[in-house]
Amino acid sequence: MKQHTTWVTTAVIVLLAGALTLWGCRKEPTTWAVDVHLPVVDMLLDWADVLPADAAIEMPPGEVAHLVWQGEVARLDVSGLGQIPDTTVANDLTPDFVGGPIAVPPGSTLLDEFEDISFDVDGPEFRRLTLDSGLLAWTVESTTDGFVRLQYDFPGVVKDGVPVRLDIVLPPATEVGGLASASGVIDIAEASVDFTGISGTSRNKIASHLIIGTPEDISDTAQVFGDDSIRVAMTFSGMKVRDIEGYFGSFDVDVNEGLPLFDPSTFPSGLIGLSPLRADLMLVNNMAADLRLNLTSLSLGGTSIDHPSIGQDQYLARADWSAGTPPVADVWSMDLLSTTPAFFDVLAALPDSLRASGELEINPLGDVSGGNDYFHKDYPPLLKLDLDVPLNVALTDLVFRDTLRIAPTEVPDFDGRLHIEVRNGFPVQMSLAGAWQPSGSSFAATLEPRAGGAGEAPVTTISVPISSEELAAGGDIQFEAGLATAGYKNFTGHERIRIRVRIEGTHNVVIE
Amino acid sequence: MSRFVFFFATVALLFAGAFATTAFGQAVSSSPSVRFQVDSLPRAADSGCNWELSIQVDHRSNAIDNAFAATMLIGGALSPEAIAAARDEMRSRGTLGLRGNIRFETSDLAARRGWRIESGIVSDVRWTPELFDLVFAGNASHLGRFDVLNGTRGRAWQLNTIMRTGFWKNEHNALHWGLGLAHRSVGAQGDISTGYFWVSSNVDTLYTSLYGRSTVLEAQGLGLAGQIRYRRTDPASQVALTLEATHLGALFVAPGDVRVEVDTVLGTTGLPLAGDGWSIESLQGDGFAESLIVRDTLAGHFEALPTALSGGLTGAIIPGLAWEVRATVGGWRPTPEAMAGLQFKVGRRSIAGIRAVYGGWGKLRPAIWAALPVGQHHTLTLYAEDPVAAFQGTGLGRGFGLQLAKSLPTGADNRR
Numbered sequence: 014m015k016q017h018t019t020w021v022t023t024a025v026i027v028l029l030a031g032a033l034t035l036w037g038c039r040k041e042p043t044t045w046a047v048d049v050h051l052p053v054v055d056m057l058l059d060w061a062d063v064l065p066a067d068a069a070i071e072m073p074p075g076e077v078a079h080l081v082w083q084g085e086v087a088r089l090d091v092s093g094l095g096q097i098p099d100t101t102v103a104n105d106l107t108p109d110f111v112g113g114p115i116a117v118p119p120g121s122t123l124l125d126e127f128e129d130i131s132f133d134v135d136g137p138e139f140r141r142l143t144l145d146s147g148l149l150a151w152t153v154e155s156t157t158d159g160f161v162r163l164q165y166d167f168p169g170v171v172k173d174g175v176p177v178r179l180d181i182v183l184p185p186a187t188e189v190g191g192l193a194s195a196s197g198v199i200d201i202a203e204a205s206v207d208f209t210g211i212s213g214t215s216r217n218k219i220a221s222h223l224i225i226g227t228p229e230d231i232s233d234t235a236q237v238f239g240d241d242s243i244r245v246a247m248t249f250s251g252m253k254v255r256d257i258e259g260y261f262g263s264f265d266v267d268v269n270e271g272l273p274l275f276d277p278s279t280f281p282s283g284l285i286g287l288s289p290l291r292a293d294l295m296l297v298n299n300m301a302a303d304l305r306l307n308l309t310s311l312s313l314g315g316t317s318i319d320h321p322s323i324g325q326d327q328y329l330a331r332a333d334w335s336a337g338t339p340p341v342a343d344v345w346s347m348d349l350l351s352t353t354p355a356f357f358d359v360l361a362a363l364p365d366s367l368r369a370s371g372e373l374e375i376n377p378l379g380d381v382s383g384g385n386d387y388f389h390k391d392y393p394p395l396l397k398l399d400l401d402v403p404l405n406v407a408l409t410d411l412v413f414r415d416t417l418r419i420a421p422t423e424v425p426d427f428d429g430r431l432h433i434e435v436r437n438g439f440p441v442q443m444s445l446a447g448a449w450q451p452s453g454s455s456f457a458a459t460l461e462p463r464a465g466g467a468g469e470a471p472v473t474t475i476s477v478p479i480s481s482e483e484l485a486a487g488g489d490i491q492f493e494a495g496l497a498t499a500g501y502k503n504f505t506g507h508e509r510i511r512i513r514v515r516i517e518g519t520h521n522v523v524i525e
Numbered sequence: 526m527s528r529f530v531f532f533f534a535t536v537a538l539l540f541a542g543a544f545a546t547t548a549f550g551q552a553v554s555s556s557p558s559v560r561f562q563v564d565s566l567p568r569a570a571d572s573g574c575n576w577e578l579s580i581q582v583d584h585r586s587n588a589i590d591n592a593f594a595a596t597m598l599i600g601g602a603l604s605p606e607a608i609a610a611a612r613d614e615m616r617s618r619g620t621l622g623l624r625g626n627i628r629f630e631t632s633d634l635a636a637r638r639g640w641r642i643e644s645g646i647v648s649d650v651r652w653t654p655e656l657f658d659l660v661f662a663g664n665a666s667h668l669g670r671f672d673v674l675n676g677t678r679g680r681a682w683q684l685n686t687i688m689r690t691g692f693w694k695n696e697h698n699a700l701h702w703g704l705g706l707a708h709r710s711v712g713a714q715g716d717i718s719t720g721y722f723w724v725s726s727n728v729d730t731l732y733t734s735l736y737g738r739s740t741v742l743e744a745q746g747l748g749l750a751g752q753i754r755y756r757r758t759d760p761a762s763q764v765a766l767t768l769e770a771t772h773l774g775a776l777f778v779a780p781g782d783v784r785v786e787v788d789t790v791l792g793t794t795g796l797p798l799a800g801d802g803w804s805i806e807s808l809q810g811d812g813f814a815e816s817l818i819v820r821d822t823l824a825g826h827f828e829a830l831p832t833a834l835s836g837g838l839t840g841a842i843i844p845g846l847a848w849e850v851r852a853t854v855g856g857w858r859p860t861p862e863a864m865a866g867l868q869f870k871v872g873r874r875s876i877a878g879i880r881a882v883y884g885g886w887g888k889l890r891p892a893i894w895a896a897l898p899v900g901q902h903h904t905l906t907l908y909a910e911d912p913v914a915a916f917q918g919t920g921l922g923r924g925f926g927l928q929l930a931k932s933l934p935t936g937a938d939n940r941r
Contacts, residue, residue, distance in 0.1 A: 044601075045608060045661055052729050053805070054796060056795070513729060524597075
């Protein structure tokens with residue numbers, strides 16, 4: 014029987030030992046392969062993807078569609094307007110006696126003074142402005158042997174409906190090493206600033222009211238000596254205006270605006286044939302200040318464009334802001350259909366930019382409004398284009414190159430293909446070729462044009478092999494598309510390209 | 526001598542199972558589907574104190590074979606053949622149960638009182654064949670058909686109980702009961718209430734919906750647990766009836782567990798490259814997966830214990846040979862479990878049995894057991910379920926048990 018007991022004991026021990034041994038086995042990854050077929054991408058490319066967001070395609074029944082666009086192409090830089098220099102004002106209060114001490118009881122006033130803080134603005138005479146940003150830094154120092162109360166009011170600087178005020182109590186200087194001081198910064202962004210000073214009729218001045226005395230609620234008698242001082246310094250800095258009123262002065266602004274058109278690296282060759290019905294280049298004066306524009310040159314790529322208005326002064330009246338935003342603006346326009354050479358003939362050859370040069374004068378006639386100029390930073394003078402282009406377009410061997418950046422994506426142990434199915438709804442033949450670097454995968458396909466009418470869009474499928482390594486490496490897909498139409502083709506505005514991508518391949522699942 | 530041979534063979538089988546390369550799951554599994562027959566053996570005497578110490582481990586599946594399970598646990602490559610074999614075993618759903626527990630029980634025969642302490646894990650996982658295919662084979666062979674994921678669920682508890690036990694008996698009836706505390710220390714559970722996946726045959730449309738929840742159970746659960754067993758012997762027919770309920774009761778789970786919930790429907794012919802909502806760009810962005818998840822902290826609540834009910838009959842055939850049948854439901858079993866077997870005397874004091882078991886988490890499988898005297902007052906019972914397949918990679922699980930009790934076996938002809 015003892016033999017039985019020994020067997021049982023041994024069995025239990027060995028079982029437990031075996032279990033523990035196996036429990037502590039090294040765990041290697043568990044892997045298996047799954048075959049995945051999934052739709053991944055379904056997207057449409059239509060006119061909205063290549064036109065500005067505010068462009069419209071008008072489709073009169075039975076006629077060719079028109080691309081209509083009146084949009085902003087440049088904002089004239091008038092940033093010189095409303096530049097307020099950083100300004101510091103300091104007050105140094107000293108007693109007008111020698112010796113001392115003189116006892117100053119609680120609640121006494123040592124200084125009560127209204128003062129204009131002047132801003133050194135050369136030329137303009139501002140009356141009011143609203144700040145987008147700005148800081149008011151302050152420093153107060155006292156050598157007085159007693160508590161000092163300082164109250165600095167700026168009734169013309171109103172933030173959130175409340176005038177900005179500094180109210181500070183300094184401890185006796187003798188308690189803090191002979192000089193009591195305090196400093197801080199007040200954020201005056203969004204503040205409305207009255208620049209008419211104390212009188213209400215000045216310009217470029219902020220009214221201030223400074224009171225220095227001893228606090229009523231501290232029962233301490235200050236001992237003032239003749240050589241004591243209380244110094245206050247305030248610095249307005251970083252003031253950027255949102256809007257500003259007053260007289261802006263008369264000054265010139267250089268105009269040298271360039272509008273990128275066809276990047277040669279993206280459009281290396283080809284011709285685009287267009288026949289616009291309307292094409293106006295416009296200057297819109299949104300400021301409540303008169304403008305004079307003298308456009309001295311206009312060029313498309315390297316080709317100078319001549320127009321009867323080039324070199325002539327063009328006067329634009331001030332905008333009417335009486336009804337609020339948007340203002341009623343004066344507009345000057347140039348008809349681009351009457352240029353020499355023809356603007357759109359030059360444009361057909363894919364110039365890289367449109368450039369306009371000249372000068373713009375603010376208030377060319379002086380202060381004709383009695384100091385009532387107005388500028389809002391969101392409404393600067395604008396260059397706009399007004400276009401009406403029938404979508405009757407000829408593309409001749411137009412080449413489009415671009416690079417699609419592929420972010421590194423971790424899909425471990427995947428090997429398969431991307432099937433890209435393209436339905437070409439445009440009456441444009443497209444040849445498409447691409448190469449994925451650094452993987453070296455490449456593809457090429459020709460997308461036949463849609464025949465027109467209600468016919469089905471032809472479908473082209475491109476298969477691109479992909480693997481984990483390629484996806485992890487990321488890189489660039491450099492592709493080139495060649496586009497051509499058989500002469501001038503009418504577009505309906507409903508054309509679109511549908512791109513669907515599905516992924517098919519084997520993914521090796523790894524469970525660590 | 527025969528009992529020595531039998532004992533040695535059984536222990537050797539257990540050893541081999543423990544050290545088999547595919548036996549990793551054994552250490553963490555158990556077989557609750559079979560009660561030791563020693564439980565129903567008469568005590569050696571009507572006075573004194575008896576005790577039992579038992580360990581059971583078992584994992585059982587209707588599809589996941591031992592090699593598959595070992596690869597999942599230990600690592601390695603799952604071959605397409607292994608995956609296909611598991612898929613072929615499945616019918617309407619796949620099931621996997623993993624159990625293990627250790628129990629110590631004492632019984633004062635004079636006072637008819639005792640204690641029962643038990644600690645173990647209980648788990649139940651079930652899934653649809655379609656989910657299995659999607660996870661282990663991909664969707665390539667499922668194009669154009671709806672994959673149903675509903676009904677997939679998994680749960681695992683670590684459960685401890687301590688009970689005061691008692692029994693009453695007369696000439697033909699015996700009633701055992703227990704009442705005490707139950708404690709759940711940790712666990713996890715999750716389910717897919719609604720889930721579909723469909724990709725069109727030409728791979729241009731995908732529809733998927735998922736409503737599922739998952740909770741890591743970290744809040745302590747404490748409650749009442751009970752058990753009851755009634756046994757009646759019909760002296761005329763020599764047939765004994767046993768009815769039993771275990772893990773009766775419920776836990777109050779303290780607040781604090783975080784439940785993660787996903788409720789998403791996506792029908793698409795492909796996503797745009799960029800844009801708000803679902804797009805290739807947003808899918809790759811940080812926090813997209815998190816945006817699909819709703820987390821809430823559960824309040825305190827009650828949860829039922831994994832109650833199991835069983836009923837069995839035992840009867841003599843000839844002296845030294847008896848039959849037994851039993852049916853068990855509950856205890857998180859996905860299907861009722863049925864057992865039929867024979868018991869026979871081996872030598873003067875040992876008993877052995879063979880069984881056929883069907884249901885629960887697995888398919889039809891054999892089982893063997895033996896109750897062997899150890900000294901004058903102790904019995905060692907060994908149990909193995911599907912003992913041959915347990916050591917083969919193609920076996921659908923393993924189940925082993927070992928019990929040492931201060932009591933004596935009696936002959937198979939009077940085990941009622």
